[in-house]
Amino acid sequence: MNLIMFLILFPLIPAIIIRLIPSERVRTSTVLISVAIIAVASIFLAFSSLQSGCQYFKLPFKNAGTLITVAEIVLAVTFLFFCRRLPFRKMWIPVIIFIQYIPVQYFELSGKVPVPVNYLILDNLSIIMALLIGIIGGLITVYTVGYMPRYHKEHPEYKDRTSAFISTIFLFFFAMFGIVFSNSLSWIYFFWEVTTLCSFIMIGYSRTDEAVDNSFRALWMLLLGGMGFSVTIVYCSLNKSIGTIELSQITAMTNPMVMFPVVLLCFAGMNKAAQFPFSQWLLGAMVAPTPSSALLHSSTMVKAGVYLCIRCAPVLHNTSSGTTIALIGGITFVVASAIAASLSHGKKVLAYSTIANLGLIILCAGVGSSLAIWAALMLIIFHAVAKALMFLCVGTVDQQTGSLDIEKMRGLISTMPQLTLMILIGIAGMFLAPFGMLISKWAVLEALAEKNPFLILTVVFGGALMMFFWGKWMGTLVAVTGKHMNKEKYTGIYEWAALYSLTILTIGTCVLFPLTAVYFIHPYIMTIYPGFIGDPLFHHDNIIMVLIMLGFAIFLPLGFLVHWEKLHYSVPDLGGANVHDPERFMGSMGESREWHLGNYYLNDIFNEQKLLLPANIVTLLIISIMIIAVII
Amino acid sequence: MSFLKKSPWIIHYDGSSCNGCDIEVLACLTPMYDVERFGIINIGNPKHADVLIITGAVNSQNASVIKTIYHQMGDPKVVLAVGICAASGNFFRDCYNIKGGVDTVIPVDIYVPGCAARPEAIIDGVVAVLKLLEEKTKK
Amino acid sequence: MKALLGIFGFVIFAPLAGGILCGLDRIVTARMQGRYGPPVLQSFYDVLKLFQKQNLVVNRFHGYFLFCFLIFLIISGSILYAGDDFLMVVFALTVADMFLVMAAYSTNSPYSFIGAQRELLQMLAVEPMLLITGIGFYLAAGSFDIGHIVSVGKPLIFKMPGIFFGLVYVLTIKIRKSPFDLSTSHHAHQEIVKGLTTEFAGPTLALVEIAHWYETILMLSFVFLFFASQPVVGILLAILIYFIEIIIDNTNARVKWQFTLKSSWIVTLLFGGINLFILYILK
Numbered sequence A: 001m002n003l004i005m006f007l008i009l010f011p012l013i014p015a016i017i018i019r020l021i022p023s024e025r026v027r028t029s030t031v032l033i034s035v036a037i038i039a040v041a042s043i044f045l046a047f048s049s050l051q052s053g054c055q056y057f058k059l060p061f062k063n064a065g066t067l068i069t070v071a072e073i074v075l076a077v078t079f080l081f082f083c084r085r086l087p088f089r090k091m092w093i094p095v096i097i098f099i100q101y102i103p104v105q106y107f108e109l110s111g112k113v114p115v116p117v118n119y120l121i122l123d124n125l126s127i128i129m130a131l132l133i134g135i136i137g138g139l140i141t142v143y144t145v146g147y148m149p150r151y152h153k154e155h156p157e158y159k160d161r162t163s164a165f166i167s168t169i170f171l172f173f174f175a176m177f178g179i180v181f182s183n184s185l186s187w188i189y190f191f192w193e194v195t196t197l198c199s200f201i202m203i204g205y206s207r208t209d210e211a212v213d214n215s216f217r218a219l220w221m222l223l224l225g226g227m228g229f230s231v232t233i234v235y236c237s238l239n240k241s242i243g244t245i246e247l248s249q250i251t252a253m254t255n256p257m258v259m260f261p262v263v264l265l266c267f268a269g270m271n272k273a274a275q276f277p278f279s280q281w282l283l284g285a286m287v288a289p290t291p292s293s294a295l296l297h298s299s300t301m302v303k304a305g306v307y308l309c310i311r312c313a314p315v316l317h318n319t320s321s322g323t324t325i326a327l328i329g330g331i332t333f334v335v336a337s338a339i340a341a342s343l344s345h346g347k348k349v350l351a352y353s354t355i356a357n358l359g360l361i362i363l364c365a366g367v368g369s370s371l372a373i374w375a376a377l378m379l380i381i382f383h384a385v386a387k388a389l390m391f392l393c394v395g396t397v398d399q400q401t402g403s404l405d406i407e408k409m410r411g412l413i414s415t416m417p418q419l420t421l422m423i424l425i426g427i428a429g430m431f432l433a434p435f436g437m438l439i440s441k442w443a444v445l446e447a448l449a450e451k452n453p454f455l456i457l458t459v460v461f462g463g464a465l466m467m468f469f470w471g472k473w474m475g476t477l478v479a480v481t482g483k484h485m486n487k488e489k490y491t492g493i494y495e496w497a498a499l500y501s502l503t504i505l506t507i508g509t510c511v512l513f514p515l516t517a518v519y520f521i522h523p524y525i526m527t528i529y530p531g532f533i534g535d536p537l538f539h540h541d542n543i544i545m546v547l548i549m550l551g552f553a554i555f556l557p558l559g560f561l562v563h564w565e566k567l568h569y570s571v572p573d574l575g576g577a578n579v580h581d582p583e584r585f586m587g588s589m590g591e592s593r594e595w596h597l598g599n600y601y602l603n604d605i606f607n608e609q610k611l612l613l614p615a616n617i618v619t620l621l622i623i624s625i626m627i628i629a630v631i632i
Numbered sequence B: 001m002s003f004l005k006k007s008p009w010i011i012h013y014d015g016s017s018c019n020g021c022d023i024e025v026l027a028c029l030t031p032m033y034d035v036e037r038f039g040i041i042n043i044g045n046p047k048h049a050d051v052l053i054i055t056g057a058v059n060s061q062n063a064s065v066i067k068t069i070y071h072q073m074g075d076p077k078v079v080l081a082v083g084i085c086a087a088s089g090n091f092f093r094d095c096y097n098i099k100g101g102v103d104t105v106i107p108v109d110i111y112v113p114g115c116a117a118r119p120e121a122i123i124d125g126v127v128a129v130l131k132l133l134e135e136k137t138k139k
Numbered sequence C: 001m002k003a004l005l006g007i008f009g010f011v012i013f014a015p016l017a018g019g020i021l022c023g024l025d026r027i028v029t030a031r032m033q034g035r036y037g038p039p040v041l042q043s044f045y046d047v048l049k050l051f052q053k054q055n056l057v058v059n060r061f062h063g064y065f066l067f068c069f070l071i072f073l074i075i076s077g078s079i080l081y082a083g084d085d086f087l088m089v090v091f092a093l094t095v096a097d098m099f100l101v102m103a104a105y106s107t108n109s110p111y112s113f114i115g116a117q118r119e120l121l122q123m124l125a126v127e128p129m130l131l132i133t134g135i136g137f138y139l140a141a142g143s144f145d146i147g148h149i150v151s152v153g154k155p156l157i158f159k160m161p162g163i164f165f166g167l168v169y170v171l172t173i174k175i176r177k178s179p180f181d182l183s184t185s186h187h188a189h190q191e192i193v194k195g196l197t198t199e200f201a202g203p204t205l206a207l208v209e210i211a212h213w214y215e216t217i218l219m220l221s222f223v224f225l226f227f228a229s230q231p232v233v234g235i236l237l238a239i240l241i242y243f244i245e246i247i248i249d250n251t252n253a254r255v256k257w258q259f260t261l262k263s264s265w266i267v268t269l270l271f272g273g274i275n276l277f278i279l280y281i282l283k
């Protein structure tokens, strides 16, 4: 319990120190020390309580409840404060804040909200999340320390507010740890809104018009999700047959009344996980410096959304609402993958692939069977690690070459070999067998085989599209163009440290996945489905097959280091019209001309403009129908 | 044992032929002559090919192309000059742009005479090439 | 033990059978065109010849990529013949194909590059149907395990005719036959030089050929699974399907990638999807 409180509260200390002391030396050392402390604390927590099942804790100290209520009010005022300069036509944003805070605060202050007994929860799900936040989030922070000075050198027009940025990151940790360890809905609600605030600050970091616009878009969209919480809290207080705001109790109920709050919580979760139709806030978040994207996409923020849905999964199992939620996840998976296939902007592709992967996780949560949850947890872990790595790599490439265009990354393996290798590992971890995603995808298909074939179709088609856009990217990177000019030397020590650690983590999680399954995931599923006897992956020779493939996948690439003999070098076939420079050919008029290569983007089939609107409308309709159906 | 002679793959390059010889080369692939009986395939890609068949004379523009194609073929390889144009330039020899036969730019192994060379002659040439290929492999 | 025997058999006999099948393919094709055609063992001569040629490369990586391609293809088939999970077979196949695509990309040559793009498109067109086949087996036979699927009493074709049709449709893409031989083609077919394989020469190209034999056998094994309870009928039907593919190959011109992608997805959705729904409802 003390350790939990430590993890939640400790990040506030560096947040304040960094905010108050502007010196760069102090900032760097504070970051390094506190990241180390957080990581060690979360690992220690994992080791000490991994086998102890699900534990609940009462109020940590006497006035903690009041403190949170006060903090909630402060938060609401902060939101209003940020809205002060909004033009009149956007005045509906503060109205959302009023609508959601006034009833909740009224209920809380007048004591109508049932008082929870267990405020905090500690089980394997929280531990997995805490590890992701503590370790991956920490590494991203280390990267940020090296990244920000360079960022400002490149963009002299932005005001340097690095310390605010980094202290927001720590505030983020505070909120994330709060979410995963809280059991009381009103506490989760508070931390939930803190993450909204943090992402608002981060997105608007550069204070350009676009950034400000996007940050407000994120604000109102996320506040809409927060609305799900406030209605849930009010509903749970009013409805006597529920009469609790403890998440663990709500998700354990068989009462049909409980469906309404659970659906609302999932609504909030899907909103935070940027599912259609709420995907726009996450895309807008790309204007921020890259580390914040890495943070939002990998271990924090969106993962809070899927975390909540997974908590609700047992209630959703075998219900029509669950299937509907799974359907939204499935649609998101296909459409986001299709859009990603049509884009060449590196960060955008990453963003859509995040949305797609989260869709898959939501789909699993909606299905809610033991194997589906197994798959969802695996997906969360693999995705967090690989996505953080990808974002940081792409950010570095951007800094060195000044371009995020995938087409311009052709031949990157010649100019930035180490970094390219990392990107390749990250991509392989994203979709390629036998790395992480294979195992998860396999489990997803296995879990869905008995379910509605429509869900299977979404997974199957989405998966194929995913393979297509990652494949293109991988191929573009490995093209050997022969221009050797190492551009990596300008990357700093903090960046390398973070990148290498994440690479090792990506490979590590893939290789050690049986251990993850046995020690982290199985005990958790056992607590919700006591009859669970390990997943079928461990029943056949499958596990051996996967491990053999892993062996090949890891050791085969080592062959690239060998210089094979008896090779005779030649130039590419250009129909005989080669000239001295391999990038040019002899034109018909006898002078040499350059040739260009470009990937297929299938823009006439999978087009962002074409697909986004229908997808949003359809998912919006499905969500409204679901909520109305549950109310009736 | 050399398998080269069991599967010679051909690339056919048209220099500045009048297309007479080209048509005869392609005629070899038709049901009438069917060179695939000997495993011969017209592959159209220098990197895969073993035999370079050139019809027509070399002019100043395609000289470099012929050289490139020749160098892009993996050893062992042979060159077959089909038709009199390819052998010596024929009556185009004195044109302002003609350099002469194929052997002015790359070494030629077998010359197939005729204007146009008859398919039988071409097949004969290819069979002669097969022997040569075997010798070259042994080297 | 049985599994090891299966793997061993596949690794040894698949290339032999595949090579002979390709030789027969060329003879049958020649006869359809009124020609005599090469000897049955021609494919082996070709490969042996390629091994005797100079190893011409553009860079030192692509040959190795192809080696990985072959290895993963063999792994994929081994999983099948060891009687393991069907989905794993498909996933390993995807990895293998990915290596092929990377090999083509790494040459940085325009023709290879276009071939690689088209190969990716073909993978995009094929993969859904392969996975749906797996799910269909699960619904019809109750397991993803190939060992189990084979031991089901009645031929599964009666339960999944739609899926069977869809699979045969994408088979044309997978074994690189017209009208879907977009990325690279066979024998005397040519377009955009040799597509994907343009830059591979000598021993490197031989690897591609051998991989093609394995791939053909693997694909025909998928067909066989539908008739697994009657092995003799199954083998005959698999050969019949291959014969039908040859007929299609010889009677169709190559189509555009748009048509390939759209038609195979529509077939997948219509035949595969509806068949899945029926299986699901019957269950």
Ligand code: SF4
Residues within 6 Å of the ligand: B016, B017, B018, B019, B020, B021, B022, B055, B056, B082, B083, B084, B085, B086, B090, B114, B115, B116, B117
């Ligand atoms: S040899 Fe005669 S037929 Fe052949 S290309 Fe020359 S002119 Fe034409």
